[in-house]
Amino acid sequence: MKQISTAELHEKHAHRRAIFFTKEGKVIVEKDTFLLPVATTLDRLGIPVQDAYHDEQVLIVQLNEGESLFDSSVNVISPREAFLLLPDQPERAEVLLRASHWIVAHGMLQFCSRCGASLEKVLETTEKKCTQCERSFFPKLSPAILVLIRRGEEILLARGAQHPPGMYSVLAGFIDLGEAAEQTVHREVREEVGLEVTNVNYFGSQSWPFPDSFMIAFTADYLRGEIKIDPSELEEARWFHRDELPLLPPPSTLSRRLIEDFLKRSASQS
């Protein structure tokens, strides 16, 4: 990821499309796309550029004004909302995730956590280096697991206070210090719903930089126990039959892909 000057942006990249972020890190969307033509968008918005970065995959422009300064011709949304608009466009989604994560990381990595001096970018990478003690810093990733628990034709879904009303999803939890992801699955299931699971298998992964998660998804089979939720984590958890599922997470999420995969497999078995 290379930082470029405003002059360079105008001279060399004016013909390209870029992802435009506001000062606070929201994404500018116009006519259902976040990939906007550089020259015309800068001219029309008339807002100065704060920073610009590019690599082979993506051109990023961060503008020097907050959300409130944009007129109603553009839509200003969170990176998460922009991602959810792209259920069937994995390549575009990847570019958006990469740009969003960089904007978050760049905002967080301003000063050295050891000596307090300012950090500067290392060209062509996402690394930043302390100008005094030369310590290196990289964008943070916080790995977390997702797990779909099966019991015959049923799956365990849960909802926490952060879920929209009526929506249930698979269990999730951050990987703790020293843990392998499979150990996290067993621990989270035990802590959140009081169950034991078996046949824990890797399903897939997804960057989730809202602000810095990395999701690793597993399937597992119910082994034993009665549901007993941890009320500090969950409002409710229950078994749902495949034919009677509640409101589910949006299609571009890894949790939804886990559930859809279960439905496809259980349909082909019956």
Ligand SMILES: [Zn+2]
């Ligand atoms: Zn330092």
